[in-house]
Amino acid sequence: MSVTATNPILAGFYPDPSICAVGEDFYVVNSSFAYFPGLPIMHSKDLAHWEQIGNVLTRPSQLPLNEAGVSQGLFAPTMRYHDGTYYVICTNVTYGGNFVVTAEKPEGPYSEPHYIEGADGIDPSLFFDDDGKCYYIGTHPNVEGYKYNGDYFIYIQEFDTKEFKLVGERVEAWNGALKGVHWPEGPHLYHIGEYYYILHAEGGTGPEHAVSVARSKSVFGPFENNFCNPIFTHRHLGQKYPIKYVGHADLVQTVNGDWYMVMLAVRPIAGFTTMGRETFLARVIWENDWPVVNPGLGILSDGLNIDLDEHIPECRRTSVPGEDKLYDFTHLDKLGDEFMYLRNYKPENYELKEGEGLYLTCDTELLSGKGTPTYVCIRQDCHAFEAAVTLKADELFNGARAGLCLFQSEDYMLKFEYSGVNGNVILRKDGVDEKIASLVCPEKLVTLVISVKGLKATLFMIKENNAEILVKDLDISALSTEVAGGFVGCTVGMYAEDIEERETKAKACFRSMSYKRFRPVRKPVSGQDVDREDK
16 A cells, blocks of 8 residues: 655645654654744654644743744754653744753643753754664854854764753764855754764755755764765756755654655745745655665655555644634634744633634734734645634724734734724735725624735625625735745734723634635646656
8 A cells, every 4th residue: 555645745834844753653843933832743644644733832931932023933843752752852042042842742741941051053953872872963153263154063962861961072063065055954863774864954944955964984973975965955946946945854764664854845936935934755765875865856746655554634623734724613612733823822812702702802912013912823825725704893992903814924914904893904014004905894793805816815805795805916925935034934813903002902703714725726846756657
């Protein structure tokens, strides 16, 4: 039996993937930056079908994000398993630096963070050797002097997993495969056969991103460069190729002995990336004790056959990435693991009431700030979708508003808000709000819809089964990495705000939310499937 995996295996804002195999189970964690809870945990048994089983950091004490910019917070986690314990190591660039949390089960609960004294830099990873010793590998600025932007080194040091501290000598092990390389980062350490391997990214996380590898017969080196480096990249395919920014990889082996690599990449439209960096999968073979990625093709394929039995998970609520979502808040007792908030949210601002819906409290902390706005969201995971909320607004006072938002960052977002009297469309670019359209609508129950096709958005309001379009084909290319910058993709969700501080705060009741993907005929992204002849 075999199963076909379709790329990306995790569509939408799932960057910096790390993969861990425990028996027949696979787990992936991804960066989450300033969103809470932190570090989504995905599970699969066949590398093709994934579901979210939780988040690593679910308590404010584990994840301080006060005043973090949307692209700050959590960078590049690594997940590993050893002797009955799951370890997740990560960097909180906003508070505390590099830390480790542990759990007995992959879905948690995870411990409080153990911040690692002396572990400077970013992108840490742990490696457990055959003798049980653990090693820390990370990246930091060149200790001999920072000569240019991205002048980093990868270092290795033994790690005490009982005291959660670095011990012994630190070795500056590697600074990248190419001369004058920028940003050697995201390193992972493996012991495969007689060699230790450093697999890492180079060139930054944009158009020059690439995967390189070095090896040594000693854990501390010296490490030998692979003359085929970079072993995987799309930077040579030109700016118009449909998949770009390939890099930040991690290796995994199945119970059948086959090897695979997860990595990030983006799928821009007309040069604009709105979904952020996604998780892709490639096959790996070994030749002359070096990894070869997608042999015979050398780039990402649209899909690949995997020699594992197909295993489609039971959908726990709507925690399966890349599927349509429908939430009837009148019958939910809690929100699913896929929902996120900005920074350390205020639980009292969110209340589910049976038979009524999800009440959001209108707060004076706004989406345009770095506080804790009332905003709960899911990831945008396709280029064409329709998001809708049904909103009961009879508790909105003058100045309070609530609605639906396509959010990229504090300075770039598309808001469709309702005040109980007016429906307004507001596009925020470079920190400036522009009211695009307005509609007088003194209704108490309305449905707000944002329909996105590529880089165009159409927004309409449904009342009494009649739809009124406020704006059609609005250009939203500004909600992209290329314009807005940063490391995140767009999210879509519900928010509630107020321009005044009140003794009694207004509330908005959301009855439902839906996210429906438009499904065009799928075309191969690479022009060839590495396994096409086997199908």
